[in-house]
Amino acid sequence: MPPLPAADESADAGQTPPRSPGELFLAFAWISMQAFGGALAFIERTVVRDKRWLSPKEFVGLYAVSQVLPGPTGISFCVLLGDRFFGFRGAVATLAGFLLLPSVIVIAIAALFQQFQHVPQVQGALHGMGTAAVGLIVTTALRMSRTLRGQRVGIVVAALSFAAVALARVPVGTVVLTLGVASVLWAWRSLGR
Secondary structure, three states: OOOOOOHHHHHHOOOOOOOOHHHHHHHHHHHHHHOOOOOHHHHHHHHHHHOOOOOHHHHHHHHHHHHHOOOOHHHHHHHHHHHHHHHHHHHHHHHHHHHHHHHHHHHHHHHHHHHHOOOHHHHHHHHHHHHHHHHHHHHHHHHHHHHHOOOHHHHHHHHHHHHHHHHOOOOHHHHHHHHHHHHHHHHHHHHHO
């Protein structure tokens, strides 16, 4: 697989890399406090539009790599992004920012939820948050799809992946191992030219 563009290449494209691991920590702590159930929209907005650490294409590339790594995509993305700019220190800072405050809050909420889980308003609030998370995911997917304009193979792979998982109920692992590997090989061959 071809390497991702280096952090200094993003500066040439009008991007500004983070100044320190502390800046990554604070940004991802803020993201995690806003993103109940769907961090991708907030990550994309912060990293691409607000902070301008990555271009849209760099974001999609880093996100694609994080999706094929084992474990949650958000965690993998944090590690890859932090490592990209500051190596191990950046990966730890980004991951800590992303996980620290939500972990404390979730533990506190879980303790309270045991006391109030049968209250209809609490159950309704949880359903509403789930719906909002789905809306954030759909919005981000549509925004990210703009980077596929003019890339027929990318559009075909996205459509086939959707059809395989959503319509044909093919397991995600099978789709990643077939369409994912095929698209990586195609990109590697195309970039090699």
